[in-house]
Amino acid sequence: MRKRTAFALLLTFAFVLTGCMNDVAELYEGHAYDTGIFAENYYSTWNEVLKNSVAPVAKTYDVTNANSFQIEEDADFAQLWEPDGFQNGQSGDYYSYFADTPHENAGYGYGPSNNLIAIDSSFARGFLSRLYDGRIHCDGITYAQTRVQIDGSGYGALFPKEMMSYRYFALSLRGADETDNLGTTFNVNINLTFYVYDFANSLYVPYLFQMKNFPIMTNSGGRTTIIGFYFAGVMGADVNLIRRASGMSITFSLEGDYEDYTIDREDATEGKEHFALMLYEVLLPKSTWN
Amino acid sequence: MVDKYDSLIVFLVIECLALTAFSLADANIIFRYLGFLISFALIPFALMFTSKSEWLSLGLFAIPLVVIAFLTGFSTFSISMGFGLLDNLSVVVGTLAFFFLGFAIRRVKKFKIDIALLSIGAAMALLVFLGLVYSLYRYGPFHASLYEGMVYYYDGRLFVVSEETKWLLGFSFVEISINYVSLFGVMLSTALAALLYISPTKDTRKFIIVAAIGLVGLLSIVTIPNFEALILLIPVLLFALGYRFIKAREKVGAVVQYIFFAVLGIAGIALLVALLNAAGISFISNAIAGNAFLNRLFNTNRIMSPINKVLRPMFTAGGFFGFPLTYIDGLMANTGAFEFEIAKEGGLLAFLALLAFLLLTIFSMVRYSAKSPDQGHVKIVILSLLIAVLLNGSFLWDTFPLIYESDYYFSFFRSAPYLIVLFLIGYAYYPLVGKPLVEEPEANALVEQPANISNQADSEEEIKL
Numbered sequence: 001m002r003k004r005t006a007f008a009l010l011l012t013f014a015f016v017l018t019g020c021m022n023d024v025a026e027l028y029e030g031h032a033y034d035t036g037i038f039a040e041n042y043y044s045t046w047n048e049v050l051k052n053s054v055a056p057v058a059k060t061y062d063v064t065n066a067n068s069f070q071i072e073e074d075a076d077f078a079q080l081w082e083p084d085g086f087q088n089g090q091s092g093d094y095y096s097y098f099a100d101t102p103h104e105n106a107g108y109g110y111g112p113s114n115n116l117i118a119i120d121s122s123f124a125r126g127f128l129s130r131l132y133d134g135r136i137h138c139d140g141i142t143y144a145q146t147r148v149q150i151d152g153s154g155y156g157a158l159f160p161k162e163m164m165s166y167r168y169f170a171l172s173l174r175g176a177d178e179t180d181n182l183g184t185t186f187n188v189n190i191n192l193t194f195y196v197y198d199f200a201n202s203l204y205v206p207y208l209f210q211m212k213n214f215p216i217m218t219n220s221g222g223r224t225t226i227i228g229f230y231f232a233g234v235m236g237a238d239v240n241l242i243r244r245a246s247g248m249s250i251t252f253s254l255e256g257d258y259e260d261y262t263i264d265r266e267d268a269t270e271g272k273e274h275f276a277l278m279l280y281e282v283l284l285p286k287s288t289w290n
Numbered sequence: 291m292v293d294k295y296d297s298l299i300v301f302l303v304i305e306c307l308a309l310t311a312f313s314l315a316d317a318n319i320i321f322r323y324l325g326f327l328i329s330f331a332l333i334p335f336a337l338m339f340t341s342k343s344e345w346l347s348l349g350l351f352a353i354p355l356v357v358i359a360f361l362t363g364f365s366t367f368s369i370s371m372g373f374g375l376l377d378n379l380s381v382v383v384g385t386l387a388f389f390f391l392g393f394a395i396r397r398v399k400k401f402k403i404d405i406a407l408l409s410i411g412a413a414m415a416l417l418v419f420l421g422l423v424y425s426l427y428r429y430g431p432f433h434a435s436l437y438e439g440m441v442y443y444y445d446g447r448l449f450v451v452s453e454e455t456k457w458l459l460g461f462s463f464v465e466i467s468i469n470y471v472s473l474f475g476v477m478l479s480t481a482l483a484a485l486l487y488i489s490p491t492k493d494t495r496k497f498i499i500v501a502a503i504g505l506v507g508l509l510s511i512v513t514i515p516n517f518e519a520l521i522l523l524i525p526v527l528l529f530a531l532g533y534r535f536i537k538a539r540e541k542v543g544a545v546v547q548y549i550f551f552a553v554l555g556i557a558g559i560a561l562l563v564a565l566l567n568a569a570g571i572s573f574i575s576n577a578i579a580g581n582a583f584l585n586r587l588f589n590t591n592r593i594m595s596p597i598n599k600v601l602r603p604m605f606t607a608g609g610f611f612g613f614p615l616t617y618i619d620g621l622m623a624n625t626g627a628f629e630f631e632i633a634k635e636g637g638l639l640a641f642l643a644l645l646a647f648l649l650l651t652i653f654s655m656v657r658y659s660a661k662s663p664d665q666g667h668v669k670i671v672i673l674s675l676l677i678a679v680l681l682n683g684s685f686l687w688d689t690f691p692l693i694y695e696s697d698y699y700f701s702f703f704r705s706a707p708y709l710i711v712l713f714l715i716g717y718a719y720y721p722l723v724g725k726p727l728v729e730e731p732e733a734n735a736l737v738e739q740p741a742n743i744s745n746q747a748d749s750e751e752e753i754k755l
């Protein structure tokens with residue numbers, strides 16, 4: 001009896017002492033990235049392994065207007081392959097862009113119906129859950145807590161699981177600077193990279209998607225542009241190459257004559273305005289994870 | 291005839307208490323109905339071993355409880371919250387049943403309160419222990435201090451890690467406020483008071499079990515740590531030490547009585563002024579608003595501000611029988627006190643009934659403490675536990691404890707601790723005048739109570755079980 005009790009106690013202590021302490025693994029002081037001061041709110045974190053253990057780019061794909069979609073109003077959901085744009089997932093009415101949020105109506109609207117947390121709850125924890133929560137534009141409740149602000153060097157993060165199957169990628173975003181120049185559009189090139197871990201070489205192998213020259217709503221309040229592409233449409237026969245992808249990074253550049261702007265958060269050149277991307281949502285609808 | 295079913299009834303009551311204390315499946319509605327059904331079986335015992343004067347005294351004592359039961363069950367609040375008829379009805383019958391269970395089970399000769407308390411303690415300790423281990427696994431020890439004020443993101447929203455811990459709710463762990471968990475921890479910690487009476491050498495097994503139950507509770511508070519809950523344990527500790535070691539209780543009791551009545555008088559006047567102010571009685575509210583000190587005291591400090599948000603709607607026609615959902619300011623006000631939460635749930639009459647019930651309970655417990663032949667360790671645990679719940683419930687009750695579902699209303703009057711407390715109040719109920727029939731010599735003979743128990747209790751010696 002005593003041995004059993006001792007064993008149970010030992011097991012309990014072992015469980016506690018070897019605890020994962022996951023819930024305190026990613027903590028921030030106060031309102032991180034949400035101070036109300038533009039220059040303080042850049043998120044530029046790259047996971048160490050995506051900085052140090054990365055193989056050369058295995059393959060690059062061009063994403064252009066021809067093989068992508070761009071959504072800024074209800075009718076644009078018709079650009080999605082059927083039945084992805086329909087509210088009920090089969091046919092009928094398209095999603096309503098403006099009725100998308102609030103988040104409490106999970107399952108109603110495009111974002112809450114397709115967000116990664118709804119697909120797999122392991123995406124819920126961490127700062128980047130802002131990008132997986134289904135709020136595709138400002139919901140009037142959480143304001144700045146909805147978005148992730150990046151400069152040109154962007155961010156790189158691991159997924160909590162490996163992506164086993166996937167259909168299309170969508171990114172909800174807008175541009176932002178500190179001027180009073182409201183409701184404009186900036187042309188942006190986005191480099192989206194998925195990383196597949198190569199066990200043989202212990203390296204992450206990047207697959208680069210160059211999303212070229214997308215006009216993005218800028219200084220548009222809470223309104224965003226949703227851009228994206230179908231993997232099968234862009235990768236063709238290669239579509240299985242990014243199976244088991246376990247990481248993703250986003251960087252960007254401006255396309256065109258924006259010499260008065262800089263996308264480098266450290267650039268202190270006088271007379272240059274800082275331009276940032278405000279990412280609201282990363283969507284991989286109908287993907288599966290393991 | 292009645293005697294034949296003693297064991298079965300005692301077993302059912304203890305089972306019901308243990309399930310309630312463990313909050314199995316978070317199915318309090320089932321436990322309330324279970325308590326109600328079992329209470330029928332106890333009616334014959336109550337009828338046989340309760341005198342007419344006791345019934346009269348009990349009737350008067352129970353009037354406020356009946357009002358509380360009906361108004362927390364059926365009110366504007368409960369209807370607009372959509373709890374459902376069966377749930378609301380269970381609150382009425384459960385509130386009365388658990389009190390009655392305590393009252394009537396005392397009259398069953400095979401019932402031993404020690405066993406009931408141990409069952410409650412063990413069941414609740416298991417619940418708390420599971421949460422404690424999982425919390426340590428997820429946060430590590432002392433996370434509320436180590437990471438004070440730090441935040442994390444979940445589902446795209448920001449949360450303060452030092453305000454939460456883990457808790458088994460139903461069949462899964464949830465993130466819940468540390469104050470909610472500490473209520474259970476504090477209740478368990480009061481078991482440690484019994485150790486002042488139990489000999490570790492002569493009654494080792496019992497000492498270890500009681501110590502384990504108490505330590506689980508204390509550890510659940512310390513390892514967070516919740517300093518506010520620990521501070522509120524100090525008066526409980528002082529009471530326990532005083533109760534055990536002060537010999538000249540009558541002299542001290544008289545002093546305590548004077549202090550109690552003085553505090554009661556001051557609190558009563560303050561409450562009356564606050565109520566009149568909230569009711570908008572012009573000469574009072576004008577006088578308060580016109581004086582900086584009084585205005586600060588009754589309107590603008592952080593304690594009174596939420597209380598006023600609750601008291602004011604209580605005097606309106608729409609909020610008289612509890613608040614509808616449209617009274618969002620009042621409903622969301624965090625008073626931290628179940629005494630004011632009842633105003634949201636049952637309105638003015640329920641609020642007044644609760645105050646009356648609290649007063650009657652205090653008087654009854656004072657008499658129980660002084661006159662009951664119960665063993666010392668039983669009395670000290672029951673009284674410490676009631677004081678601990680009163681203090682925690684009055685200062686640290688969290689109406690919205692779920693971290694990720696912060697709009698999910700937790701009613702104190704639908705909670706498991708409330709039912710346990712009602713049972714104990716019912717058990718320890720002592721008529722405000724006279725003695726219970728079961729304590730009369732003839733009745734003692736009738737229920738075959740061992741004669742040496744009262745002698746042991748009087749001499750405050752440790753008890754062998």
